Amino acid sequence: MSTTSPALQSLRLTPVHARDQEPKWWRSSVIYQVYPRSFRDLDGDGVGDLAGITAELGQLAELDIDAIWLSPFYPSPQRDGGYDVSDYCDVDPSFGTLADFDALVSAADELSIRVIIDLVPNHCSQEHLLFRQALAAGPGAPERDLFVFRDGRGASGQLPPNNWQSHFGGPAWTRVTEPDGQPGQWYLHLFDSSQPDFNWDNELVRQEFERVLRFWLDRGVAGFRV
Numbered sequence: 110m111s112t113t114s115p116a117l118q119s120l121r122l123t124p125v126h127a128r129d130q131e132p133k134w135w136r137s138s139v140i141y142q143v144y145p146r147s148f149r150d151l152d153g154d155g156v157g158d159l160a161g162i163t164a165e166l167g168q169l170a171e172l173d174i175d176a177i178w179l180s181p182f183y184p185s186p187q188r189d190g191g192y193d194v195s196d197y198c199d200v201d202p203s204f205g206t207l208a209d210f211d212a213l214v215s216a217a218d219e220l221s222i223r224v225i226i227d228l229v230p231n232h233c234s235q236e237h238l239l240f241r242q243a244l245a246a247g248p249g250a251p252e253r254d255l256f257v258f259r260d261g262r263g264a265s266g267q268l269p270p271n272n273w274q275s276h277f278g279g280p281a282w283t284r285v286t287e288p289d290g291q292p293g294q295w296y297l298h299l300f301d302s303s304q305p306d307f308n309w310d311n312e313l314v315r316q317e318f319e320r321v322l323r324f325w326l327d328r329g330v331a332g333f334r335v
Contacts, residue, residue: 135332138175140225145182145204146191159205163213166220176223178334182210186236188303192227193234197321207328214329223331230318230335232304239317240305247288255314256305257297258285270295277301 149161159182169177181191182204191201200207214224233240239255246252248260259270261284269282276299283302287293297306307314322333 134223135176135225138223139173140176140178141169141172141174142178142180144180146180154203156203158203159200159209159213163209163216166213166216166222170220170222174222176225176331177217178225179227181227181229186234186303188234189301192229193232193301193304194229195234195236196238197229197233197318198324211328218329224329225332225334226325226330228318228321228333228335230307230309232298232300232306235303235305243305244285245288248294253294254311255308255317257308258294259297261295265292266294267292273297273299275299275301 143162144157145159145162146157148157149165150157151161151164152158162177162179166177181194182200183191183194184196184199184201185191185193186195187193200210217224235241239252243250243252243256243258248258259282260266261270261282262268267284269280269284271282273281275281279302281297281299282295283298284295285293298304299306309315325333
């Protein structure tokens, strides 16, 4: 009997195939970056939202742009401006809903404006389901191989696996508490300690991001900024 979790089994997916699009259109396009949090707050709660972007598309079209590029709007604890993603296939409630996103893409299409979104494949938030399952599974489990877990150095593994430094300063490794309550392995985070790095040597990671790409392409996204 397999001990692999249902969520991990669900990652065994079919590859994404490229859409038929005008080749390399982005090389000559005028692309306008939108940071959703501060662009326009349509509902008056103090945070910009997708509906606010949609409301301003006519103004953007007057600039004769070809595409808008949205900074991350995914669910996130916001430890790194939304680049700590806890769910790659949804919208953070502070920005709206998937229906709001669909309305934005539809309105942009009517104005011949393509929509590009940020993709964050190096790491996710420590609150992502896959990382929480990796912590719960323990050393040696297939769930852990989706990330970069290593044993520590020293008699009791109390030292980081190596001397790598995070781009945000300090060690690029954080030690976890294992399911039995004891200090255990270390995970790699090249950015904030709340952003565990994916293990791209694992085929299931590649398949998961193929699923994410397909999810947004099927919603009308024209491309991704990686």
